[in-house]
Amino acid sequence: MFARGVAVALYQPQWGQVRNMATLKDITRRLKSIKNIQKITKSMKMVSAAKYARAERELKPARVYGTGALALYEKAEIKAPEDKKKHLLIGVSSDRGLCGAIHTSIAKTLKNEITNLTNAGKEVMVVGVGDKIRGLLQRTHGNYFLLTFKEVGRRPPSFGDASIIALELLNSGYEFDEGSVIYNRFRSVISYKTDEKPIFSFETVAGSESLSIYDDIDADVLRNYQEFTLANILYYSLKESTTSEQSARMTAMDNASKNASEMIDKLTLTFNRTRQAVITKELIEIISGAAALD
């Protein structure tokens, strides 16, 4: 401790924070604001609990619908040939925050996928469903963005929303060969997992050998079928995503309310101690003043 020598034996920072003991007014103000925050987070939790109940109810048929739509890709084992260059990534999230790690997990997966694909020499474009995805990726990966969709998350998603997204995608002019939809799959009230589902373009599916077992298909029918399947997959990912988001928001707001209650308890104790200290100080002043007169 004294190895450095006498010169630095005594070191006292001149610019350090010197905190006076908080006055009663400061503590009161802080207490009031934390109580308000607790009220807000409690009500947000109730609202998202109601929305979560509805989303989970609507997820049940949507899951059957989505697995039915994906069955073709799984059973026929359609794979894009390795030399195809154009890839598409669709990140499904929403506009609103305060829901834990929902948006950051999607953004992280998107960033990793972009890096992997560009290292493998493929051309990548990103579609963001939800303003948060755009916000998180704009600065670093802004030139990869093809489309962004806003006003997601305000109302429960319907099949009409999914078909709008599918339509814009098909009209965008980007002829992707294969792609994936990245969304948060709902597992339970407290857990969700970021998952990826493949999508293929019409040419990839038409050119796949495993499609030859399917009889009597002409190009028109296959194109219609492909577009419908794209809308179905998007609908399924939107439904899963919404349910995960509402459950995560419920958990986050619940934690925030609990933290706020803890802070309120601690502050109340500090408030009472400070109040007693102020009273004691006044008493001492009075008594010493009275003693001085004697």
Next chain:
Amino acid sequence: MFCARRLLLLRAAARPALPVPPPRARGYAEAAAGPTPMAFTFASPTQVFYNGANVKQVDVPTLTGSFGILASHVPTLQVLKPGVVTVYAEDGTATKYFVSSGSVTVHADSTVQVLAEEAVTMDMLDLAVSYPAPRGPAASWRGFAPCPSCVGWASQELPGAAESPDQGLCPHPELLHRPLIGIKGSGLLLSELSAGCGERKPCSR
């Protein structure tokens, strides 16, 4: 007692001669294992009607024509057109559903997925009933009422609009009719969903 004596006799005579196999009746080979039952999934985005159910036959209306799907149907991909899907259960009862559009997939392992954009049971359909708040520009709906002869709307302003016409003949071929069917309670008009309908065109009947 009888068996024990027989056994002794057999043992005594076993070594010298090969036992004669008992005479066996000739028969056909067993029937091959039955076809894999059909796992039928029929769903719309908001409702699941069948999920991996075992049904006998499904009739679907597709763009290339209607056909019936039984177990072990050849794999195919088809697109639905507006029409009626009939599901024949194992016990033979038929249930009908109206679908607006969608897709049909039959896989090699006899799984069938029928995914419809809108699908309702027939009792949810409301023919020729006036709606409290029809969609679309209000001006085009004013003065229209269900035509009694066909599933369309005829203008009330023309004379004879309320008379009942001859069977099967629309009395107002010169009027513009809007062919449509409504779904009870939802205010939804199926003509707006299926491609092409919803435009004003002469009554085709």
